[in-house]
Amino acid sequence: MAKRHPLLADRTETMNPSAIRELLKSLNVPGMISGAGGFPAADSFPVEVIRGLIDKVLREKGAAVLQYGITEGYPPLRAALAEYVRERGICCSPEEVCVSTGAQTAIDAASKILLDPGDCMAVEAPTFLAALNVFRAYQARIIAVESDEEGAIPEDLERVLDAYPIKFTYLIPTFQNPTGRTLSRRRREKVAEILVRRGALAVEDDPYYELRYRGEALPTLKSFAPDNVIYLGSLSKVFSPGMRLGYYIAPPPFQEFMTTSRQAVDVHAGHLAQAAADEYIRGGHLKACLPSIVELYRSRLETMLKTLDDCLPEGFARSNPDGGMFVWISGPAGFDAVKAQREALSKKVAFVPGGAFFADASRGGNTLRLNFTLVPEDKIREGLAILAEALASAL
Amino acid sequence: MAKRHPLLADRTETMNPSAIRELLKSLNVPGMISGAGGFPAADSFPVEVIRGLIDKVLREKGAAVLQYGITEGYPPLRAALAEYVRERGICCSPEEVCVSTGAQTAIDAASKILLDPGDCMAVEAPTFLAALNVFRAYQARIIAVESDEEGAIPEDLERVLDAYPIKFTYLIPTFQNPTGRTLSRRRREKVAEILVRRGALAVEDDPYYELRYRGEALPTLKSFAPDNVIYLGSLSKVFSPGMRLGYYIAPPPFQEFMTTSRQAVDVHAGHLAQAAADEYIRGGHLKACLPSIVELYRSRLETMLKTLDDCLPEGFARSNPDGGMFVWISGPAGFDAVKAQREALSKKVAFVPGGAFFADASRGGNTLRLNFTLVPEDKIREGLAILAEALASAL
Numbered sequence: 001m002a003k004r005h006p007l008l009a010d011r012t013e014t015m016n017p018s019a020i021r022e023l024l025k026s027l028n029v030p031g032m033i034s035g036a037g038g039f040p041a042a043d044s045f046p047v048e049v050i051r052g053l054i055d056k057v058l059r060e061k062g063a064a065v066l067q068y069g070i071t072e073g074y075p076p077l078r079a080a081l082a083e084y085v086r087e088r089g090i091c092c093s094p095e096e097v098c099v100s101t102g103a104q105t106a107i108d109a110a111s112k113i114l115l116d117p118g119d120c121m122a123v124e125a126p127t128f129l130a131a132l133n134v135f136r137a138y139q140a141r142i143i144a145v146e147s148d149e150e151g152a153i154p155e156d157l158e159r160v161l162d163a164y165p166i167k168f169t170y171l172i173p174t175f176q177n178p179t180g181r182t183l184s185r186r187r188r189e190k191v192a193e194i195l196v197r198r199g200a201l202a203v204e205d206d207p208y209y210e211l212r213y214r215g216e217a218l219p220t221l222k223s224f225a226p227d228n229v230i231y232l233g234s235l236s237k238v239f240s241p242g243m244r245l246g247y248y249i250a251p252p253p254f255q256e257f258m259t260t261s262r263q264a265v266d267v268h269a270g271h272l273a274q275a276a277a278d279e280y281i282r283g284g285h286l287k288a289c290l291p292s293i294v295e296l297y298r299s300r301l302e303t304m305l306k307t308l309d310d311c312l313p314e315g316f317a318r319s320n321p322d323g324g325m326f327v328w329i330s331g332p333a334g335f336d337a338v339k340a341q342r343e344a345l346s347k348k349v350a351f352v353p354g355g356a357f358f359a360d361a362s363r364g365g366n367t368l369r370l371n372f373t374l375v376p377e378d379k380i381r382e383g384l385a386i387l388a389e390a391l392a393s394a395l
Numbered sequence: 396m397a398k399r400h401p402l403l404a405d406r407t408e409t410m411n412p413s414a415i416r417e418l419l420k421s422l423n424v425p426g427m428i429s430g431a432g433g434f435p436a437a438d439s440f441p442v443e444v445i446r447g448l449i450d451k452v453l454r455e456k457g458a459a460v461l462q463y464g465i466t467e468g469y470p471p472l473r474a475a476l477a478e479y480v481r482e483r484g485i486c487c488s489p490e491e492v493c494v495s496t497g498a499q500t501a502i503d504a505a506s507k508i509l510l511d512p513g514d515c516m517a518v519e520a521p522t523f524l525a526a527l528n529v530f531r532a533y534q535a536r537i538i539a540v541e542s543d544e545e546g547a548i549p550e551d552l553e554r555v556l557d558a559y560p561i562k563f564t565y566l567i568p569t570f571q572n573p574t575g576r577t578l579s580r581r582r583r584e585k586v587a588e589i590l591v592r593r594g595a596l597a598v599e600d601d602p603y604y605e606l607r608y609r610g611e612a613l614p615t616l617k618s619f620a621p622d623n624v625i626y627l628g629s630l631s632k633v634f635s636p637g638m639r640l641g642y643y644i645a646p647p648p649f650q651e652f653m654t655t656s657r658q659a660v661d662v663h664a665g666h667l668a669q670a671a672a673d674e675y676i677r678g679g680h681l682k683a684c685l686p687s688i689v690e691l692y693r694s695r696l697e698t699m700l701k702t703l704d705d706c707l708p709e710g711f712a713r714s715n716p717d718g719g720m721f722v723w724i725s726g727p728a729g730f731d732a733v734k735a736q737r738e739a740l741s742k743k744v745a746f747v748p749g750g751a752f753f754a755d756a757s758r759g760g761n762t763l764r765l766n767f768t769l770v771p772e773d774k775i776r777e778g779l780a781i782l783a784e785a786l787a788s789a790l
Binding site for chain 1: 400402403404405406407410411432434435437438440442445446449450453454457458459460461462463464496497499500502503507508509510511512514525528529532533562563596631635636637638639648649652655656658659660661662663664665666667668
């Protein structure tokens with residue numbers, strides 16, 4: 001980049017538009033097979049259901065849902081969500097649930113009220129790229145907690161909490177982004193025990209909860225340590241990402257400060273969108289639509305895993321997700337995922353090199369993330385054949 | 396407030412949820428006549444038009460507008476807005492317009508990329524409360540530029556720019572919030588000349604541009620100094636605030652960094668809402684709906700001004716807005732607007748004491764802001780009679 005503009009704040013030094021921008025541009029190329037984004041399948045959206053619900057809301061509630069709303073969210077939706085998360089082991093009143101402009105705005109709000117420049121906070125290594133960008137924007141010192149196939153390693157979390165004054169630990173326990181891994185029940189209990197014993201705080205980001213394709217649902221971390229967890233949920237995967245709806249359940253005083261912070265950012269989530277989501281949950285449409293979404297993604301995941309097992313070059317390994325949207329690939333030492341990306345993009349296949357998911361830029365150069373929800377199965381097979389060649393070429 | 400939680404960031408010391416919260420609560424009391432908020436009249440919303448447009452968009456574009464979009468905004472809406480702002484003297488390409496989750500998110504993004512803790516920035520005294528809260532959240536040192544009936548005083552802006560290393564000056568030149576004042580053409584030219592000569596930056600917040608009830612439209616500050624102004628527009632007053640749509644036109648590299656910042660905050664404005672707004676502008680509905688909105692508010696403003704002139708106690712003065720949503724009242728020295736607020740609230744009339752609009756908490760104790768757009772004319776008369784008594788009681 002050219003010389004920095006003198007008016008820009010220091011935090012912009014950590015903001016790198018080009019990486020993401022380059023990727024987004026690539027996705028607009030006709031014929032591109034994209035395993036890059038974290039997009040739900042467009043054919044999973046219940047368009048006609050949503051069309052009917054929005055029409056109903058506008059007929060019945062009219063101007064009220066076009067007006068400003070309160071920052072905490074549309075009260076009926078907050079009540080519906082409080083009921084909805086009970087099966088996750090979360091017991092809360094409607095007043096304890098707040099609706100945000102996507103879960104991303106809630107990650108921003110939690111970070112804004114907790115992080116001073118130079119403060120330490122912890123993440124799984126690797127973790128969600130856009131969450132890292134939030135923590136960087138608040139100039140946090142990001143400390144890695146190591147993870148394996150069973151998720152974040154509790155002993156390493158304890159080591160990190162011993163070694164650094166950690167403000168909070170950001171975790172995606174279920175179908176993690178980017179690895180697809182799930183924190184085991186045993187480890188959930190252990191992590192919760194650590195949090196409670198130390199009076200420590202975690203942000204549990206849980207956007208994929210509903211997207212389980214095999215195995216039994218696990219209770220949330222929040223259910224084991226309600227006073228120590230800021231819980232984030234999303235309606236992007238089971239309703240519509242374009243509607244920008246997430247929610248958070250945070251212990252006081254964090255909930256109050258997150259909401260106050262949001263009064264000066266998004267003000268409130270879209271009012272009509274919230275009213276439509278309320279009808280979607282309350283009217284049983286979510287429960288009715290979910291099985292076909294899960295079935296669609298289960299097939300795509302199975303196709304991706306089977307194809308990977310057939311075509312991955314020697315020395316490559318994949319994660320084994322029970323749900324979510326991503327599979328994580330690790331290559332042998334010396335494999336260069338960025339080089340493989342260039343090669344794959346030239347043949348119209350996109351993925352994200354794994355380095356982007358580590359706070360430490362020197363890590364993850366031999367890893368990559370693949371999304372399996374967006375692309376139909378024949379395209380998954382076609383794309384993975386090209387990917388396998390690109391991987392082999394970058395050894 | 397009780398002892399602060401040790402995990403909270405320093406910035407939360409400037410976040411005071413109770414003031415706004417108290418006000419919002421008061422507005423839910425049945426029978427309350429509210430001159431407090433900045434709400435458009437619910438009866439100004441073109442509900443049936445919007446219902447038709449959303450249905451059309453979902454029928455024609457379906458899943459595409461329920462999917463994630465790019466952070467910069469829905470491309471057809473960006474093109475429609477580039478065309479729409481031409482009459483404001485702003486010449487820009489569609490790529491130079493970005494859509495945000497309300498203009499508030501754009502104020503946040505601009506502040507986030509420009510302000511380090513302790514940085515100086517300038518505002519008109521008084522100015523928009525929620526903008527002050529953004530600047531406080533980024534721990535800026537907020538410097539006041541004095542204003543009078545003609546708006547911000549250019550000589551005082553020059554004094555402030557001489558005395559402090561100002562990152563940017565936040566201005567609402569047209570129908571200012573909270574005063575309703577408009578920066579005169581002569582002063583616009585002068586302010587632009589100062590910005591250009593010094594290579595200084597201004598954020599021009601222009602949410603009320605369309606709401607002119609008398610006089611001729613003035614060119615925007617942006618039109619006089621395009622390279623020195625980040626321009627913010629809003630669709631909240633002429634489409635729907637509940638849809639959360641604003642837009643910004645910023646010189647490079649600020650536009651790029653604002654968008655990168657937003658990738659980690661709102662991600663993008665509601666996709667369906669953007670598509671509906673595009674149809675609303677492009678289909679001529681905005682132009683068709685605007686005259687009745689303007690007529691409704693013109694009558695309410697005239698009623699408020701006439702009633703105030705009849706009932707304001709001796710020693711009180713009011714501003715003389717040509718548009719927008721607010722009238723500003725100044726009382727004599729010794730008048731206590733907070734005391735008057737308590738008195739008025741007990742009789743179910745709400746307004747905002749003026750102190751909230753000054754960065755310096757010791758100022759504005761004898762002032763208050765009244766909104767005239769939300770409440771029908773008979774209620775304006777009824778509310779102002781009660782207000783006049785409350786004012787007299789707080790002398």
